[in-house]
Amino acid sequence: MGAQQAAERFAELYGAEPEGVWAAPGRVNLIGEHTDYNDGFVMPFALPHQAVAAVSRRDDGVLRLHSEDVEGGVVELRLDALAPQTDREWTAYPAGVVWALREAGHEVTGADVHLSSTVPTGAGLSSSAALEVVIALALNDLYDLGLQRWKLARLCQRAENVYVGAPTGIMDQTASACCEQGHALFLDTRDLSQQQIPFDLVAEGLRLLVVDTQVKHAHSGGEYGKRRAGCEKGAALLGVDALRDIPYDGLDAALARLGDEEEVIRLVRHVVTEDERVERTVALLSAGDTRAIGPVLTEGHASLRDDFRISCPELDLVVDTALAAGALGARMTGGGFGGSAIVLAEAADADTLTKAVEEAFAAADFKTPRVFEAVPSAGARRLV
DSSP, X not given: OXXXXXXXXXXXXXXXXXXXXXXXXXXXXXXXXXXXXXXXXXXXXXXXXXXXXXXXXXXXXXXXXXXXXXXXXXXXXXXXXXXXXXXXXXXXXXXXXXXXXXXXXXXXXXXEEEEEEOSOTTSSSOHHHHHHHHHHHHHHHHTTOOOOHHHHHHHHHHIIXXXXXXXXXXXHHHHHHHOOTTEEEEEETTTOOEEEEEOOTGGGTEEEEEEEOOOOOOTTSHHHHXXXXXXXXXXXXXXXXXXXXXOGGGHHHHHHHTTTOHHHHHHHHHHHHHHHHHHHHHHHHHTTXXXXXXXXXXXXXXXXXXXXXXXXXXXXXXXXXXXXXXXXXXXXXXXXXXXXXXXXXXXXXXXXXXXXXXHHHHHTTOOOOEEEEOOOBOOSEEOO
């Protein structure tokens, strides 16, 4: 839904024109998985798929929410009744942002909101972060809060961690808020320093395909939290603040110190090697050697599959099939346990690879995957 349609639908619902319309994108993480909550490095880029919000202020302490993508009418909430982990519906994401803003001392007195999103849900493409960031940006503008993009991302992360109860890192919200068109975002999640790395695939005759396996995942489920707790245990056993502090060239020595903690050893090995893969990818892209990142992506998948153990048969089938059909590299992306994989390919091979994956899924009796091209796009912005 575009800005005009969002504004028209808002007027139908609330009887007046909105004060503005905003958009915030989903994201694909090129490399750097499960490193963000370990103070490590990530490298996402924004998708053209986005959440759109038409919003107006209220001054009576009421938040009214409507989604074009969820059955049901307008949901009305009282701001003074918002409390963490009391809402298990889609409304927890926008309401959580309002709660986080108010908890941080920002005077938000209410809003009327109409939402629509083209970001696939449960596909590991940050549909929830897009919802959070579009609300945060709209309220930042409407209430003249003057918050920088990285601060909005922090507040959105707090909304998801505390209000929703999902232990996610900072990457998704920062990507939605801060990415630039034609670039990937090299983000240090410890100090939130950013570097925009040129990533113009079309100009180089390349394509990056996203394969949504249609296997849904939920970050608030227990497995994601278990991995995070295991990483924190590893950092504690090694006497560091976060696994980011284990140098790549000191990995073997660190693992030896963990003794028979087999699960922790696997988690630590993934995080430390994944940080190194992000740095290697940045160096290759900065040198203009985009094709050479293919094997790095594939290494990342093997680590997520074998050490972090968050892949699934559908994701593995995408990667194996794509590589066999001539892809330059492939890996799962997102939190895992389903969701999407990415495939880096020569432009001329994109259709052949898509067909090969679709045929492999049909032969395995899996649900038909959704395949689309990922184009590095703009971050959150005001449309109207």
